[in-house]
Amino acid sequence: MPELFTVLTPRDALRKLLDHLPAEIATETIPILDALDRVLAESLAAPGPLPAFARSTVDGYAVRAADTFGASEALPAYLTVIGEAPMGRVPAFEIGQTQAAIIHTGGMLPPGADAIVMIERTQKAREDEIEVLRSVAVGENVIQIGEDVKTGDLLLERGRRLRPQDLGGLAAIGVAHVTVAKRPRVAILATGDEVVPPDIEPAPGQVRDVNTYTVAGIVERAGGIAVPRGIIRDDFDALYQAARSAIDTADALVLSAGSSVSVRDMTSDVIGQLGPPGVLVHGVSIKPGKPTILAMCDGKPAFGLPGNPVSAMVVADLFITPTLWRMQGLAQPITHRTIQARLARNVASTPGREDYIQVRLVERDGEVWADPVFGKSNLIYTLVKAAGLMIVPLDANGVQEGERVEVRLF
Amino acid sequence: MPELFTVLTPRDALRKLLDHLPAEIATETIPILDALDRVLAESLAAPGPLPAFARSTVDGYAVRAADTFGASEALPAYLTVIGEAPMGRVPAFEIGQTQAAIIHTGGMLPPGADAIVMIERTQKAREDEIEVLRSVAVGENVIQIGEDVKTGDLLLERGRRLRPQDLGGLAAIGVAHVTVAKRPRVAILATGDEVVPPDIEPAPGQVRDVNTYTVAGIVERAGGIAVPRGIIRDDFDALYQAARSAIDTADALVLSAGSSVSVRDMTSDVIGQLGPPGVLVHGVSIKPGKPTILAMCDGKPAFGLPGNPVSAMVVADLFITPTLWRMQGLAQPITHRTIQARLARNVASTPGREDYIQVRLVERDGEVWADPVFGKSNLIYTLVKAAGLMIVPLDANGVQEGERVEVRLF
Numbered sequence: 001m002p003e004l005f006t007v008l009t010p011r012d013a014l015r016k017l018l019d020h021l022p023a024e025i026a027t028e029t030i031p032i033l034d035a036l037d038r039v040l041a042e043s044l045a046a047p048g049p050l051p052a053f054a055r056s057t058v059d060g061y062a063v064r065a066a067d068t069f070g071a072s073e074a075l076p077a078y079l080t081v082i083g084e085a086p087m088g089r090v091p092a093f094e095i096g097q098t099q100a101a102i103i104h105t106g107g108m109l110p111p112g113a114d115a116i117v118m119i120e121r122t123q124k125a126r127e128d129e130i131e132v133l134r135s136v137a138v139g140e141n142v143i144q145i146g147e148d149v150k151t152g153d154l155l156l157e158r159g160r161r162l163r164p165q166d167l168g169g170l171a172a173i174g175v176a177h178v179t180v181a182k183r184p185r186v187a188i189l190a191t192g193d194e195v196v197p198p199d200i201e202p203a204p205g206q207v208r209d210v211n212t213y214t215v216a217g218i219v220e221r222a223g224g225i226a227v228p229r230g231i232i233r234d235d236f237d238a239l240y241q242a243a244r245s246a247i248d249t250a251d252a253l254v255l256s257a258g259s260s261v262s263v264r265d266m267t268s269d270v271i272g273q274l275g276p277p278g279v280l281v282h283g284v285s286i287k288p289g290k291p292t293i294l295a296m297c298d299g300k301p302a303f304g305l306p307g308n309p310v311s312a313m314v315v316a317d318l319f320i321t322p323t324l325w326r327m328q329g330l331a332q333p334i335t336h337r338t339i340q341a342r343l344a345r346n347v348a349s350t351p352g353r354e355d356y357i358q359v360r361l362v363e364r365d366g367e368v369w370a371d372p373v374f375g376k377s378n379l380i381y382t383l384v385k386a387a388g389l390m391i392v393p394l395d396a397n398g399v400q401e402g403e404r405v406e407v408r409l410f
Numbered sequence: 411m412p413e414l415f416t417v418l419t420p421r422d423a424l425r426k427l428l429d430h431l432p433a434e435i436a437t438e439t440i441p442i443l444d445a446l447d448r449v450l451a452e453s454l455a456a457p458g459p460l461p462a463f464a465r466s467t468v469d470g471y472a473v474r475a476a477d478t479f480g481a482s483e484a485l486p487a488y489l490t491v492i493g494e495a496p497m498g499r500v501p502a503f504e505i506g507q508t509q510a511a512i513i514h515t516g517g518m519l520p521p522g523a524d525a526i527v528m529i530e531r532t533q534k535a536r537e538d539e540i541e542v543l544r545s546v547a548v549g550e551n552v553i554q555i556g557e558d559v560k561t562g563d564l565l566l567e568r569g570r571r572l573r574p575q576d577l578g579g580l581a582a583i584g585v586a587h588v589t590v591a592k593r594p595r596v597a598i599l600a601t602g603d604e605v606v607p608p609d610i611e612p613a614p615g616q617v618r619d620v621n622t623y624t625v626a627g628i629v630e631r632a633g634g635i636a637v638p639r640g641i642i643r644d645d646f647d648a649l650y651q652a653a654r655s656a657i658d659t660a661d662a663l664v665l666s667a668g669s670s671v672s673v674r675d676m677t678s679d680v681i682g683q684l685g686p687p688g689v690l691v692h693g694v695s696i697k698p699g700k701p702t703i704l705a706m707c708d709g710k711p712a713f714g715l716p717g718n719p720v721s722a723m724v725v726a727d728l729f730i731t732p733t734l735w736r737m738q739g740l741a742q743p744i745t746h747r748t749i750q751a752r753l754a755r756n757v758a759s760t761p762g763r764e765d766y767i768q769v770r771l772v773e774r775d776g777e778v779w780a781d782p783v784f785g786k787s788n789l790i791y792t793l794v795k796a797a798g799l800m801i802v803p804l805d806a807n808g809v810q811e812g813e814r815v816e817v818r819l820f
Contacts, residue, residue, distance in 0.1 A: 032608070033638065036627045050791065053614055057786055059670050087644065087668075088604030089615045104670035106604055106717065106788075108615040119671075148789040155791065163820045164627025165723055165793035168620040171608035172719075172790045194498030194516060198442070198581035204463055205499045205518040210578040217446045217574025228443065234497065258497075260469050260514035261529075307516065309582075313575055335819070337747045376467055378516075379558040380582045381460065381565065383575035409745070410573045 007283035009394060010318055010354055013294055016280050017319065018326055020296040025329040026182040026251075032170045037223065038180035039328040040160045046153040046173055049146035054109040056085075058141045061100040061122060061130060062113035068135040076123070076131035085110050100130060109142055116141035149173075159331025161223075181328035186219045186320070187246035188212050190231045191239055191267070192258045192307065197231065210380050211256035211305065211312045218316040222324040224252075234263055240270045243302075247274055251327065252301045254320065255293075259307040264291050267304045271295045274302060285394065286354045288377040289315040301327075310377035314356045314389070337409040339388070341370035347399045349392040358386035359407055370407050386410070417693040419804060420728055420764055423704055426690050427729065428736055430706040435739040436592040436661075442580045447633065448590035449738040450570045456563040456583055459556035464519040466495075468551045471510040471532060471540060472523035478545040486533070486541035495520050510540060519552055526551035559583075569741025571633075591738035596629045596730070597656035598622050600641045601649055601677070602668045602717065607641065620790050621666035621715065621722045628726040632734040634662070644673055650680045653712075657684055661737065662711045664730065665703075669717040674701050677714045681705045684712060695804065696764045698787040699725040711737075720787035724766045724799070747819040749798070751780035757809045759802040768796035769817055780817050796820070 027041040071077035084102040085091045095112035115136040123131040216226035232242045247253040257267040272278040275298030284292045288311035293304025305312040349355045359370040375382035388409040437451040481487035494512040495501045505522035525546040533541040626636035639656045657663040667677040682688040685708030694702045698721035703714025715722040759765045769780040785792035798819040
């Protein structure tokens with residue numbers, strides 16, 4: 001019953017939903033080549049040191065540092081070259097006093113050697129003999145065993161979203177398959193007697209389904225798998241059957257309902273019957289998006305989005321995205337790409353409500369200006385024309401032309 | 411021959427490569443549900459107006475505005491309710507003088523009506539009669555035909571990377587399948603006698619392949635398809651055969667070579683034989699990443715990356731990413747997510763070189779500080795620990811502790 005619900009702030013509404021999410025994360029083990037942007041479900045420690053052997057960082061000669069002490073261009077140290085350190089194998093010789101061996105970047109330091117002289121600091125004296133023109137300290141031009149990671153170091157913690165270099169880090173410690181959170185499957189239902197699929201020519205009075213596609217995009221960006229379940233007519237039984245079957249075969253449900261009061265109430269009633277505890281939030285102090293429904297049904301989140309494309313997108317971004325990240329166990333929220341800009345015209349707002357204003361970005365006099373794209377929230381192309389959203393905070397009366405604002409890029 | 415090349419700035423090096431890219435973009439037509447983050451390859455204009463009919467934006471009554479002029483709570487206008495506008499169909503009646511019809515949000519304005527009175531501004535007088543408590547202007551609470559888009563409006567231009575709302579916008583104009591740039595297939599070859607795959611336990615002197623995975627991640631993020639082609643030993647013929655077959659079956663080639671001078675020269679020679687014009691850039695004024703090779707071979711870009719994981723990643727981000735976007739016809743570069751921070755310690759630099767410094771982010775006294783992660787560029791875990799990169803510009807001597815810096819998040 002909607003009248004039992006008070007309108008919550010976006011923060012409180014989200015917290016209420018997240019507080020009801022089961023703590024358990026569904027996981028799967030996949031090849032690291034498929035793991036980009038997936039959320040790590042296990043913490044990984046170093047099984048051994050990296051590097052596992054002392055390596056040269058330059059092309060040059062492996063030496064005993066003491067043999068080079070005092071060496072200079074005027075008074076070089078003379079060393080006998082006894083061989084070449086092979087790549088990928090243990091050198092078969094040992095460096096004795098006043099001896100040296102050719103070594104390449106990444107090569108293993110031969111036994112007996114404790115430093116590398118760069119080739120540029122040497123000169124060939126004879127076949128098998130070099131002049132060292134500058135002294136090296138012990139350890140110079142060498143990566144020591146464990147300099148990158150030590151045995152047992154905690155390297156990657158569960159909850160991390162894997163970046164390109166994290167895949168490299170996994171490979172480096174021998175993890176070719178990694179356990180990550182499963183991508184939550186999100187069923188999307190559009191409703192409305194007037195709504196037809198995009199490939200149908202609408203008859204007079206009909207409109208094409210927009211929200212299924214916008215919401216699917218947001219679900220995918222948040223790491224989920226969008227499962228469109230079609231368009232349902234405005235009928236309680238039809239909607240209930242469709243919602244029941246959709247949520248039973250997915251991990252979450254989105255109902256993109258019409259915006260009329262009767263349809264909103266029906267959506268709320270349907271969601272209320274999908275499992276306990278049911279509807280948690282009905283109404284959020286945001287514009288657009290006030291008539292948002294957030295629910296938890298037998299451990300699965302359900303979202304009732306306003307039917308207007310702009311409202312649906314703002315609400316999806318605000319509530320579906322963080323919920324999906326939480327379902328994947330993400331430890332740190334993903335920040336939006338943002339840009340600083342100056343506001344191109346006054347924007348009015350009502351305190352007690354967070355306003356999401358679509359803006360275009362224009363460059364003027366070498367500065368970036370945020371130009372609000374006004375238009376009713378029924379217009380999908382205001383969103384297509386916009387570069388991002390600026391947020392007028394809950395307690396603000398508005399923002400003046402010329403003020404600096406932060407724009408959240410789409 | 412390396413000696414023919416001078417070290418270029420990153421900007422000049424990239425421009426030189428991009429100037430040699432073929433202008434033609436390979437395209438394919440796919441369902442819009444698969445088109446998120448793909449680059450549009452056709453410009454789309456509106457085949458008709460949106461909305462295609464005048465719609466109500468509220469729940470209320472469709473009226474003739476003139477009938478409400480002067481209406482107030484004290485002196486309401488009385489209107490006869492003659493029916494209910496159905497959703498998704500043309501109303502079968504016409505609104506005459508002092509008549510009204512129930513209408514829902516999104517419903518089609520019945521013939522004869524020119525405004526909607528919100529239900530909250532009305533009161534039931536009798537069965538079939540309402541009191542209108544406030545006047546409405548012509549067009550009030552109505553979205554007019556073409557208010558979102560007009561027939562022929564240019565809606566989405568080729569070169570746009572499709573965002574969630576763009577998919578919705580495509581659906582709205584009946585585009586269920588869209589022509590986008592093909593994802594470039596990027597063959598990745600690792601080389602080195604010391605390199606083994608991640609699932610092999612390295613013998614002493616061996617290391618696991620890291621760069622294939624890091625580069626694959628960067629390729630995927632830039633819209634490409636990574637095609638790992640294994641690890642090749644440091645042998646000209648073996649590398650040439652592998653590179654030849656890799657580039658012939660892909661759209662671009664990445665060679666992640668060792669860092670020793672001999673291996674770098676061999677990589678350059680191999681790339682030079684893959685087709686004209688061959689190597690364009692050999693050496694870029696960046697740190698890390700100076701020994702970068704950029705080439706164009708029979709219309710396909712080829713990249714020779716330094717073997718060090720950190721260099722490889724910086725170079726891939728700097729050159730492979732923009733090249734792949736250009737191959738997809740992207741019109742506007744994708745900006746990095748960035749964060750402003752204060753530098754936690756002095757960073758030295760050499761003018762004439764762009765420095766990419768890995769930083770960790772730490773919060774201190776309510777401010778975000780960028781703490782450089784120092785370490786040789788051979789260490790993959792410095793990258794794993796870092797949150798992003800700060801750039802010391804070409805002409806700077808360094809950056810002082812406490813200065814504000816922009817960090818490019820990974």
